[in-house]
Amino acid sequence: MVEQELRDKYEVVIGLEVHAQLKTNSKIFAPDKNEFGQEPNSLTSPITLGMPGVLPVLNKEVVNMGILTGLALNCEIPSRCKFDRKQYFYPDLPKGYQISQYDEPICVNGHIDINGKRIGITRAHLEEDAGKLVHAGANGLAGSLYSLVDLNRAGTPLLEIVSEPDMRSPQEARAYMEELRDIVRYAGVCDGNLEEGSMRCDANISIMPKGSKEFGTRAEIKNINSFSALERALEYEIDRQIEIVEEGGEVVQETRLWNDDTRETKSMRSKEDANDYRYFPEPDLMPLEISREWVEKIRATMPELPAQKRERYQSLGLSEYDARILVEQMPLALFFDKVIELGANPKTAVNFMMGEISAYLKENHVEITETKLTPENLAELINMIEKGTISNNIGKQILVEDMITNGAKASEIVEKKGLSQISDEGAIKEIVQKIVEANPQQVEAYRNGKTNLLGFFVGQVMKETKGRANPQTVNKFVREFLEG
Amino acid sequence: MITVKDVEHVAKLARLELTEEEKELYTKQLGDVLKYVDQMNEVDTSNVKPMTQVIDFSNVMREDVPNQEISKEALMANAPEEENGFFKVPKIN
Secondary structure, three states, X not given: OOOHHHHOOEEEEEEEEEEEEOOOOEOOOOOOEOOOOOOOOOOOOOXXXXXXXXXXXXXXXXXXXXXXXXXXXXXXXXXXXXXXEEEOOOOXXXXXXXXXXXXXXXXXXEEEEXXXXXXXXXXXXXXXXXXXXXXXXXXXXXXXXXXXXXXXXXXOEEEEEEEOOOEOOHHHHHHHXXXXXXXXXXXXXXXXXXXXXXXXXXXEEEEEEOOOOOOOOOEEEEEEOOHHHHHHHHHHHHXXXXXXXXXXXXXXXXXXXXXXXXXXXXXXXXXXXXXXXXXXXXXXXXXXXXXXXHHHHHHOOOOOOHHHHHHHHHHOOOOHHHHHHHHHOHHHHHHHHHHHHOOOOHHHHHHHHHHHHXXXXXXXXXXXXXXXXOHHHHHHHHXXXXXXXXXXXXXXXXXXXXXXXXXXXXXXXXXXXXXXXXOOHHHHHHHHHHHHHHOHHHHHHHHOOOHHHHHHHHHHHHHHOOOOXXXXXXXXXXXXXXXX | OOOHHHHHHHHHHOOOOOOHHHHHHHHHHHHHHHHHHHHHHHOOOXXXXXXXXXXXXXXXXXXXXXXXXXXXXXXXXXXXXXXXXXEEEEOOO
C-alpha cells in the first residue's frame, strides 16, 4: 500500500465500460434460446456457428430493451442507428467478426446520479456476446495444449454502457456500478449478476497530479467479477501507477488482467499490439430508424427505477438507510411494495423485513420468494398489530415460527393458539396486583429507590399472560401499584 | 500510397503468411485498386449522406421467439474435432 500522504498528491480518474446481457428469450441475430447453464453447444444454430451463406436477423425485443435501458440512463435515443463489423480472430466468435455498433449507437449522452454527483454516460450500444473457451491442460490460456469452445453464449444480446471518465475513487466506481446493476434489474432487462457474468465490467483508470487538467495515460483493467473485486483492482492499480510515476517512470497504455486470487493486475497486451478492428457497416443488417412514437411507447412501460423507489420509501417515513438497503435487494423491495399496497403500515413492514425476515433469509440462504410467506399474510399480521389485536412481540414470534416456515395465516394462528392481546383493564389490573403481592421484597426495594425493578414486574406480568398483555396497560398499573 | 509495411500489417491481421515476392505483388495490386477507387474523390459529396446499404430498407426485425430446430448432433457434424460436446480447437497463440 502506498502511503496516504503520497496518494493525496494524485487525483484518480476512472471510467467504466459495462456489458449487460439482455434477458430476451432468443439471441440477438439468431433464434437460438438465450439461456445460461445449458449443456455445451446445445443452444446454437447455423447463424451462431457462422456457417457460409446464413443471414442475421435482428431481434426486435433487443431493440426495445436497448431503448428502455437508454431512457432509464437518461440517454438520447437517436432517430437512426446501425450495426458494424468489428473484426478479430478468436475461436469464441466463429464468423471472424463481432456484430456491434461503432459510430451510430442506440443510446448517447446519458447520466446517472450517485450520492448527488452526476456521472456521464457517453453511449450505450448493442452487440453480440462471444462464446466461452475452456483451455485444456492448464488453468489459463498460458501453457494450455488446446482449447474447447462452447458457443451457447455466442450471440447473446449485450448492451455495452460506456461512462465518461467522471469517477474519482474506487468507491465511487463501485457505487456507480451498483446503481447501474440496480437500474438494469428494476428495468427488467438484465439479471445484473457479476459472478455469473450476466453483467461484466472493464475499468479505465489513470492518475494525474492533483490540480492537473490533463489526464494521465490510462490502463484498462479486465476480468473484474464482483463489486469488491472492482474496488480491489482499482486500489491496486492506483498504487501501481503512483509507484511508477514516483520512481520517474511512465505508465504505458495497455490492457491488464485482474487476478482476484493473487490480488494483482498483469499486463495482457500493450497498445502496440492492440487490435486493429477495421470496423465497417454490417452489410447483412439494415439500419434502424427509431421513431419518436416507438420511443414514447417504450417510455410508457418504464417500471419504477431505484432512485424513484428510494425517494418514495423515504416519503413513506422510511429512513434513508432503510430505503437504500431495501432497494438494493430487489425481491424484498417488490415484496414490500405488495405489503404496503395491501394497506400495511410501511414502518412496521420495513422493520419486519429488515429484522426477522432478513435474518431468516440470510440464515437459510433463500430468497423471500422461495419462502411460504405471502404479502397478504404479512399485511394481515401487521394490521393486527396496528389494531392492537396482538402485541408486536407476539407478531414477531408467529412470523418466524409459523408464517415464514409454514405459510400460516396470522389470524388463524392467533385464534388457534389464543394469542390475542389482553387489553381489558380489569383483567390486567388483577394480574398486576397478584404479581405485586407475590413479591414483597422487590416491592420494598423498588420503594427504596431501585426503580429499575419496574422491568422485573412488567416481565412477570408478561410471563403470566404469555406475552399477551398490552404492554402500555401493564406499565401503567405496575407504576400505579408500586408508587400508589 | 500503399507500402510493403501496410501489406505486412494487413496480412498479419488476416493471419496470412506472405513471401517477399507476394508482398511486392500485393503492394502493387492493392495500390492500383486504391488508385482506381480514388477517382471517386473527384465527385463533390459534401452534401450526400453516407450510404451503408444499397437498398432503401430499415427496421427488418423478427419477434423474440426461440426456435431450436436443428439438433446439436447435426450442428456439430462438421466440426473437425470435438471433445465432450465442445468444439476442439488448436492451441491459441
